[in-house]
Amino acid sequence: MSEFADRIRPHAPTRDDASARRWIYVPYDRLTDATGPLTEQPASQTGIVMMEALAKAHRRPYHKKKLALILASQRHFALKQARRGIKIIYEFTPGIFADGLEQATRHHRLSALTMMQPAEREMSLDVEEARVRGIPLQLVEDTTWCSTESDFDSVFAPTTKHFLMDRFYRRMRQKTGILMQPNGEPIGGKYSYDAENRRPYRGQPPVPERPRFHPDSITQEALHLVAREFPSHFGTLDGFDLPVTQAQADEAWSFALEHLLPHFGPFEDAMAHNEPDLFHSRLSALINISRLLPRRLIDDVARAAHSERIPLASAEGFIRQILGWREFMRHLHRRTDGYRQLPGQRNNSSSDDPYAGAEPSALNAHRPLPAAFWGRRSGLHCLDTVIDQVWREGWSHHITRLMVLSNLSTLLGVSPRALTDWFWIAYIDAYDWVVEPNVLGMSTFADNGLTATKPYVSGAAYIHRMSDYCGHCRYNPRKATGDASCPFTSLYWSFLDRNADNLSSNPRMSMPYVTLRKKPASELNELRKRAAQAIEELCHAQQASPQE
Known part of the structure; x- marks a missing residue:
C-alpha cells in the first residue's frame, strides 16, 4: 500500500460522520479552500470526496507532467484538508468519475453531495451520467471565476455573431474597478497597452532563476504511478519540479510578482532561444486547477501597479490575460457548446460520441499534423x-x-x-x-x-x-x-x-x-x-x- 493511502485512510468518515457532515465533491481542477462550498461551514462539519479516475487520464495521451501535477496536487490537497479536521473519502477507480461518485455515495450512504459548476464540458458530461445513476449531486456557482454568465451575456446578446474580447474586457474592468480611476476612466487613459508590449529580447535585463520544487515522497509516488500506468503518453517526467502544495504555489506567485512581472510587459511577445520562459509567470496550470485564484493574482498585480512596483503596461498586460482572455474564452466555450454550435453554422461535430471534439474548418484545412x-x-x-x-x-x-x-x-x-x-x-x-x-x-x-x-x-x-x-x-x-x-x-x-x-x-x-x-x-x-x-x-x- 502507498504512503498516501496509509496517511489518508485514518481520515475516512465513520457512519455518523457521513450523516452529520456536509459532503462536497472536489474535482481535480478545483483544489482550493479559499472560496466555494469549503468556506461555508467549519471543518468539523465538512467532508470531501475526491478521486483518481484512470479512464479520464486514458481518454487522451496527456502529457505525463500534467497527470503528475494533477495527481500530486490533489493528494497534497486531500492531506491538507485532513489536517484541518475535514473527513476525506478518496476513491481510486479504473472507470470514469461517475463510477467513483457512485462507489463513494453508496458505500458511505451519502444523502447529498455538493460541487461547484464544472468548468470543463467533459466534466459536465460526467456529472450528467452521475445524475442519471441517481447520485444526489447538487451544483452551486463556481466562485473561482472573476465573472458570471450574466456579465458575458450583458455584453453579447444571444444573436451575436462576432465576439470581440476587448468589449468584454472593458466591461470587466468597469465592473471590478481594476486599474480604474474614481471618475470611471482607466488609469493612464487607456484600457490596453498592448502596442507598447512588443519589444524583442536582446539579453537585458537578465532573466532571474526561478524557484524549483523538488518532489517529496507523496509527489514521488504520483510520478511513479504516471510512469507505470501511462508509459506511452506524450512528454517526459524528467526534472519534474512543479509546485504541488499551496505553500509552493504561493512561493511561485510571490517570486513572479516581485521578479518577473516588472519586466513582463515589454517582452510579452518576445521569443528567445536560450530563455524560453523570459518573464512569463508560468503559473497558468496552477490557476486552472485553482491552486492560485485569478482574482487574488489580479488584485496583487493591481496593488503593485498602484505602488509603482510594476509598470502600468506590464500590470495591464498580465491582468488582460486573466480578466480578459481567460474569462472571455471560458464564456465563449459555454455559449457555443464547445464550438459545436456557432452562429449561423450547422453542428460542427461529425460524431455521435459526446466526448468527440467540434470540427469547424472555415478555411477548409484538413492536412495531418506535421x-x-x-x-x-x-x-x-x-x-x-x-x-x-x-x-x-x-x-x-x-x-x-x-x-x-x-x-x-x-x-x-x-x-x-x-x-x-x-x-x-x-x-x-x-x-x-x-x-x-x-x-x-x-x-x-x-x-x-x-x-x-x-x-x-x-x-x-x-x-x-x-x-x-x-x-x-x-x-x-x-x-x-x-x-x-x-x-x-x-x-x-x-x-x-x-x-x-x-x-x-x-x-x-x-x-x-x-x-x-x-x-x-x-x-x-x-x-x-x-x-x-x-x-x-x-x-x-x-x-x-x-x-x-
Missing part, C-alpha cells in the same frame, strides 16, 4: 526548439503557441481539430474550455472570424523580428524562394493565394492582398512551388505519434 509535433526534426529551428520545450515541460508561452505552432499549422492547412487535440494533450494548462476556443478560434480562424478579426498568420519576418531563432537556423528568413529560404514566407503567400475567396474582402487583410496582387506570375509560381515542397516535407512525410 510529424515534427511528435518530435521528428523539421530543420526549422523555431519549431524544433518550441516542440522540444513542450516535450520536456508541457508548456511554452502564448506567442510561441500562436506565432510558431499555430501560425505554421494554419499556413500549412493543418486540420484545426488535429491541432486542438495536440495542444490539449501536450500542454499542462490545457482544458477543453480554454484550448478549444483559443485554437479553433483565435489561432486557426476555423470559426471564420467569430473571435478574431483576421487570421493570426505571418511569414518569416515576424519571427525574425521578435526572436533570435533565425540566427540558429539553416533557413534564411530574408529569402522567400529556393531551397535555403524559410518556408514560413512562401507558405504565407500561398495561404493568402488559396484563401483569397474567403479572406480578400476582409478589411484587415487588404494590404497583404494588395501586395500579393502586385507580385509577378513568375514569382507567384516560385512561391507556390516552395510552399508545396514545404507542405510535402512537413505534412506528408512519415507520421509519428506519442507512442514512438
Whole structure:
C-alpha cells in the first residue's frame, strides 16, 4: 500500500460522520479552500470526496507532467484538508468519475453531495451520467471565476455573431474597478497597452532563476504511478519540479510578482532561444486547477501597479490575460457548446460520441499534423526548439503557441481539430474550455472570424523580428524562394493565394492582398512551388505519434 493511502485512510468518515457532515465533491481542477462550498461551514462539519479516475487520464495521451501535477496536487490537497479536521473519502477507480461518485455515495450512504459548476464540458458530461445513476449531486456557482454568465451575456446578446474580447474586457474592468480611476476612466487613459508590449529580447535585463520544487515522497509516488500506468503518453517526467502544495504555489506567485512581472510587459511577445520562459509567470496550470485564484493574482498585480512596483503596461498586460482572455474564452466555450454550435453554422461535430471534439474548418484545412509535433526534426529551428520545450515541460508561452505552432499549422492547412487535440494533450494548462476556443478560434480562424478579426498568420519576418531563432537556423528568413529560404514566407503567400475567396474582402487583410496582387506570375509560381515542397516535407512525410 502507498504512503498516501496509509496517511489518508485514518481520515475516512465513520457512519455518523457521513450523516452529520456536509459532503462536497472536489474535482481535480478545483483544489482550493479559499472560496466555494469549503468556506461555508467549519471543518468539523465538512467532508470531501475526491478521486483518481484512470479512464479520464486514458481518454487522451496527456502529457505525463500534467497527470503528475494533477495527481500530486490533489493528494497534497486531500492531506491538507485532513489536517484541518475535514473527513476525506478518496476513491481510486479504473472507470470514469461517475463510477467513483457512485462507489463513494453508496458505500458511505451519502444523502447529498455538493460541487461547484464544472468548468470543463467533459466534466459536465460526467456529472450528467452521475445524475442519471441517481447520485444526489447538487451544483452551486463556481466562485473561482472573476465573472458570471450574466456579465458575458450583458455584453453579447444571444444573436451575436462576432465576439470581440476587448468589449468584454472593458466591461470587466468597469465592473471590478481594476486599474480604474474614481471618475470611471482607466488609469493612464487607456484600457490596453498592448502596442507598447512588443519589444524583442536582446539579453537585458537578465532573466532571474526561478524557484524549483523538488518532489517529496507523496509527489514521488504520483510520478511513479504516471510512469507505470501511462508509459506511452506524450512528454517526459524528467526534472519534474512543479509546485504541488499551496505553500509552493504561493512561493511561485510571490517570486513572479516581485521578479518577473516588472519586466513582463515589454517582452510579452518576445521569443528567445536560450530563455524560453523570459518573464512569463508560468503559473497558468496552477490557476486552472485553482491552486492560485485569478482574482487574488489580479488584485496583487493591481496593488503593485498602484505602488509603482510594476509598470502600468506590464500590470495591464498580465491582468488582460486573466480578466480578459481567460474569462472571455471560458464564456465563449459555454455559449457555443464547445464550438459545436456557432452562429449561423450547422453542428460542427461529425460524431455521435459526446466526448468527440467540434470540427469547424472555415478555411477548409484538413492536412495531418506535421510529424515534427511528435518530435521528428523539421530543420526549422523555431519549431524544433518550441516542440522540444513542450516535450520536456508541457508548456511554452502564448506567442510561441500562436506565432510558431499555430501560425505554421494554419499556413500549412493543418486540420484545426488535429491541432486542438495536440495542444490539449501536450500542454499542462490545457482544458477543453480554454484550448478549444483559443485554437479553433483565435489561432486557426476555423470559426471564420467569430473571435478574431483576421487570421493570426505571418511569414518569416515576424519571427525574425521578435526572436533570435533565425540566427540558429539553416533557413534564411530574408529569402522567400529556393531551397535555403524559410518556408514560413512562401507558405504565407500561398495561404493568402488559396484563401483569397474567403479572406480578400476582409478589411484587415487588404494590404497583404494588395501586395500579393502586385507580385509577378513568375514569382507567384516560385512561391507556390516552395510552399508545396514545404507542405510535402512537413505534412506528408512519415507520421509519428506519442507512442514512438
